[in-house]
Amino acid sequence: MFSLGDRSLQRLQGTHPDLIRVVQRAIGLTLVDFTVIQGLRTLAEEQANVASGASTTLHSRHLLNKQGFGCAVDLAAWVDSAVAYSPLQLYDQIVLAMKTAAAAENVPIEAGADWQTFRDYGHFQLPWATYP
Numbered sequence: 001m002f003s004l005g006d007r008s009l010q011r012l013q014g015t016h017p018d019l020i021r022v023v024q025r026a027i028g029l030t031l032v033d034f035t036v037i038q039g040l041r042t043l044a045e046e047q048a049n050v051a052s053g054a055s056t057t058l059h060s061r062h063l064l065n066k067q068g069f070g071c072a073v074d075l076a077a078w079v080d081s082a083v084a085y086s087p088l089q090l091y092d093q094i095v096l097a098m099k100t101a102a103a104a105e106n107v108p109i110e111a112g113a114d115w116q117t118f119r120d121y122g123h124f125q126l127p128w129a130t131y132p
């Protein structure tokens with residue numbers, strides 16, 4: 001069983017507590033270890049991501065919501081002490097763990113891996129409708 005490292009916990013600061021609960025439960029379930037790449041972003045960071053093509057929108061869940069929380073996290077597989085972006089099958093396990101954890105915590109989440117236009121494998125967010 002895996003656990004979140006200090007760096008991952010630090011990167012979750014400012015993220016909505018419901019989403020943090022899901023991530024914390026997921027790390028206990030997942031068959032593939034993962035690390036938190038990013039939670040909350042500043043507008044300047046998001047603008048830079050759009051400029052570089054890493055993000056397609058400034059209407060991002062990584063920015064503060066009306067309640068003052070970040071509502072998205074980017075996770076990455078952690079294999080042999082390094083971030084692994086492939087094979088994509090690693091992310092199937094992480095997505096499964098996140099969805100199972102979300103159901104257990106009764107928190108609705110959306111997985112970027114399910115998006116048709118811009119598949120974003122390590123991205124998870126709280127829905128706008130429930131967390132405006």
Ligand SMILES: [Zn+2]
Nearest residue numbers: 072073074123
């Ligand atoms: Zn993201």
